[in-house]
Amino acid sequence: xxxxxxxxxxxxxxxxxxxxxxxxxxxxxxxxxxxxxxxxxxxxxxxxxxxxxxxxxxxxxxxxxxxxxxxxxxxxxxxxxxxxxxxxxxxxxxxxxxxxxxxxxxxxxxxxxx
Amino acid sequence: xxxxxxxxxxxxxxxxxxxxxxxxxxxxxxxxxxxxxxxxxxxxxxxxxxxxxxxxxxxxxxxxxxxxxxxxxxxxxxxxxxxxxxxxxxxxxxxxxxxxxxxxxxxxxxxxxx
Numbered sequence: 001x002x003x004x005x006x007x008x009x010x011x012x013x014x015x016x017x018x019x020x021x022x023x024x025x026x027x028x029x030x031x032x033x034x035x036x037x038x039x040x041x042x043x044x045x046x047x048x049x050x051x052x053x054x055x056x057x058x059x060x061x062x063x064x065x066x067x068x069x070x071x072x073x074x075x076x077x078x079x080x081x082x083x084x085x086x087x088x089x090x091x092x093x094x095x096x097x098x099x100x101x102x103x104x105x106x107x108x109x110x111x112x113x114x
Numbered sequence: 115x116x117x118x119x120x121x122x123x124x125x126x127x128x129x130x131x132x133x134x135x136x137x138x139x140x141x142x143x144x145x146x147x148x149x150x151x152x153x154x155x156x157x158x159x160x161x162x163x164x165x166x167x168x169x170x171x172x173x174x175x176x177x178x179x180x181x182x183x184x185x186x187x188x189x190x191x192x193x194x195x196x197x198x199x200x201x202x203x204x205x206x207x208x209x210x211x212x213x214x215x216x217x218x219x220x221x222x223x224x225x226x227x228x
Contacts, residue, residue, distance in 0.1 A: 004204060005119040008215055011222040016215065056224040079215060086211040090118060093207040097200040101122055101130070101193060108125040110170040 001105075002098040006086055015057035016083050023050055024062065024072060024080045032069035115219075116212040120200055129171035130197050137164055138176065138186060138194045146183035 008016040026036035037047040051070070055061040062076035072080065122130040140150035151161040165184070169175040176190035186194065 001123040002200075003121045003123060005121070006208065006212075007117045007119070008212070008219050009115040009117060010220050013223045015219045015223075052226065053223065056226065057220055059218050059220060075218065079218065082212075082214045086116075086208060086215065089211045090204050090208045094120065094200060094204045097203045098120075098122070098196075100196045101200065104173050104189065104193065105122055105129050106124050106171055106173060109127045109129075109167065112166065112170065 002094055002102060004087075004090055004094045006083070006090060008083070010057035013053055013057055015054065016079060018087075020050055020054055021080060021083050021087075023047060024054075024076060027051075027063060027070050028072050028077075028080075031071065033063075033065065036070070116208055116216060118201075118204055118208045120197070120204060122197070124171035127167055127171055129168065130193060132201075134164055134168055135194060135197050135201075137161060138168075138190060141165075141177060141184050142186050142191075142194075145185065147177075147179065150184070 005018060007014050014020070022040060023036060023042075026039045027033060030036045030039055033047050033051060034044045037044050040047075051063045051065075054076075055063060058075060058079060060075040061073055062079055063070055064073050064076075119132060121128050128134070136154060137150060137156075140153045141147060144150045144153055147161050147165060148158050151158050154161075165177045165179075168190075169177060172189060172193060174189040175187055176193055177184055178187050178190075
């Protein structure tokens with residue numbers, strides 16, 4: 001199975017990647033960082049740290065927090081949409097190009113030798 | 115900066131990825147697993163384990179070892195070539211699609227708040 005992971009770096013920090021994109025989706029649907037964390041099985045602290053990195057890596061914050069909860073900003077909506085578009089486009093290119101490889105890979109590895 | 119990582123899975127093992135492809139290149143140029151390890155700054159044991167996984171994940175071994183050293187098999191040459199082709203193709207697709215994103219990412223993250 002071919003997996004393609006797309007990461008946008010900001011210096012040595014990851015500004016966007018598969019986990020952060022899923023977190024943005026969850027914040028958009030759940031309306032708070034803690035509810036997004038519960039949905040994804042991640043601690044509040046871990047989610048908060050990811051949001052903090054995202055908010056420092058782009059030219060505008062991606063997530064706005066208030067006493068009411070958390071929402072995506074305009075830039076957050078845009079970056080998430082563009083990231084999903086890159087995933088889709090690159091995924092199709094990869095699935096096509098990877099056919100020659102997938103033809104030769106086993107479903108499961110042979111057992112390790114003693 | 116946009117980075118795209120392509121991995122081919124075999125069950126839950128990674129049959130091919132950026133590190134394994136670089137190891138195959140180094141084995142092809144250096145002629146042994148230990149010399150490839152020195153070139154890449156990796157221990158012999160680590161290289162040997164990666165070769166062992168690769169050799170168990172494909173329908174034929176990718177690396178042949180003997181008392182003379184190590185070489186890529188026909189399948190090894192083919193898989194490496196196909197993997198590099200997928201990287202190149204997916205890389206061009208990604209670079210183009212990622213332009214909208216890269217326009218908004220900072221060169222360095224803002225400093226973390228106290």
